[in-house]
Amino acid sequence: MDLLSPRPSVGQIKPYRPVRPPRDGRRWIDLSLTHNPLGPSPLALDAYCEAAARIHCYPDWDQDPLRHAIARRHSIDADHIVCTAGSEELIHLVAQAFAGPGDEVLCHERGYRGFIKAIRATGATAVVAAERDMVVDVEAMIDRATERTRICFLANPNNPTGTYIPADAVQRLRAGLPSHTLLVLDSAYADYCRMPDYSDGTEIVENSDNVMLIRTFSKMHGLAGLRVGWGYGPSTVIEAVNAIRGAFNVSLPAQMTAAAALSDAEHEEATFAHNAQWLPWLSRELERVGLRVYPSVCNFVLARVPTDPSLGTQAVIDHLARRGILVKPVTDYGLSDCLRITVGREEENKALVVALAEILG
Numbered sequence: 001m002d003l004l005s006p007r008p009s010v011g012q013i014k015p016y017r018p019v020r021p022p023r024d025g026r027r028w029i030d031l032s033l034t035h036n037p038l039g040p041s042p043l044a045l046d047a048y049c050e051a052a053a054r055i056h057c058y059p060d061w062d063q064d065p066l067r068h069a070i071a072r073r074h075s076i077d078a079d080h081i082v083c084t085a086g087s088e089e090l091i092h093l094v095a096q097a098f099a100g101p102g103d104e105v106l107c108h109e110r111g112y113r114g115f116i117k118a119i120r121a122t123g124a125t126a127v128v129a130a131e132r133d134m135v136v137d138v139e140a141m142i143d144r145a146t147e148r149t150r151i152c153f154l155a156n157p158n159n160p161t162g163t164y165i166p167a168d169a170v171q172r173l174r175a176g177l178p179s180h181t182l183l184v185l186d187s188a189y190a191d192y193c194r195m196p197d198y199s200d201g202t203e204i205v206e207n208s209d210n211v212m213l214i215r216t217f218s219k220m221h222g223l224a225g226l227r228v229g230w231g232y233g234p235s236t237v238i239e240a241v242n243a244i245r246g247a248f249n250v251s252l253p254a255q256m257t258a259a260a261a262l263s264d265a266e267h268e269e270a271t272f273a274h275n276a277q278w279l280p281w282l283s284r285e286l287e288r289v290g291l292r293v294y295p296s297v298c299n300f301v302l303a304r305v306p307t308d309p310s311l312g313t314q315a316v317i318d319h320l321a322r323r324g325i326l327v328k329p330v331t332d333y334g335l336s337d338c339l340r341i342t343v344g345r346e347e348e349n350k351a352l353v354v355a356l357a358e359i360l361g
């Protein structure tokens, strides 16, 4: 009798193992995940409490109030929006709907690892285009496209590099890909990037019939624990995702809280201002203690630990842990000498730099 086994590509998926603060009663400074250091908006918290009295009810299956709140906030058409349990679910659903065994799905070298996982789950082949010094290389991506390329995933800005490519490069990518390839723009960190040449991709979705935009409430809105993401795209894509998603995939508290979060412009501005103040500070201070920091437009930085045979990346991680600070190793991105460090609150950023100076000198 054959043993039960999943498809071979599923066997290649490495389960995600986030860094976890030990449950030792200490107050850890956790800079390993990309949380909003200011937490959620007070308006979102009120809505969450209000939702508590209604959790015996199923949520809106058509996600109407949340889709309309997103549509109003971003001046887009609610009929072209779908909401999911985090943007990660949407990445999986799009992959599932458009790719399968025998197909190829394109992504980029240091691109968000959720793409590879979603691709492997479908049985399609992941084709990975090289980057240049931690930045997406559009021409390399176009070169790797074939008649079998069903989807091209682009994280812009990208995690864990923190870098972005300008809107005209995204247009060039679209123009260079085959028309049968769906371009998926994952703009999870768009709210943090106000560079004049950057776009989250809204216009390119509106001017094409083969581009999908993915956004999340986990970062700027500080709702990572609730799991809400959304997509904006052509009817074909929205209908396909709606066809395969769980009818009640976004919980009632998640829908109500996310809609309320969108109405708190003050909290968004405070979050942006905090990041705009501390991201450059952190980048400068990390460079001062000897790390190489890649230019980031996100709420984290990618930092390379100096090559020193007596001091590996793990030694730095261990030292920080002894000081009660967690950062993220990025070995699974082929970056064993780098760390991803999230911008924290003022006292957290300062404690990190003090601890790094102790070990790096």
Ligand SMILES: Cc1ncc(COP(=O)(O)O)c(C=O)c1O
Residues within 6 Å of the ligand: 034, 085, 086, 087, 088, 089, 112, 114, 155, 157, 158, 159, 186, 188, 189, 215, 216, 217, 218, 224, 227, 228, 229
């Ligand atoms: C680029 C990118 N896309 C998508 C996600 C998934 O976010 P969520 O599922 O919390 O919306 C992340 C999370 O870290 C990310 O960095």
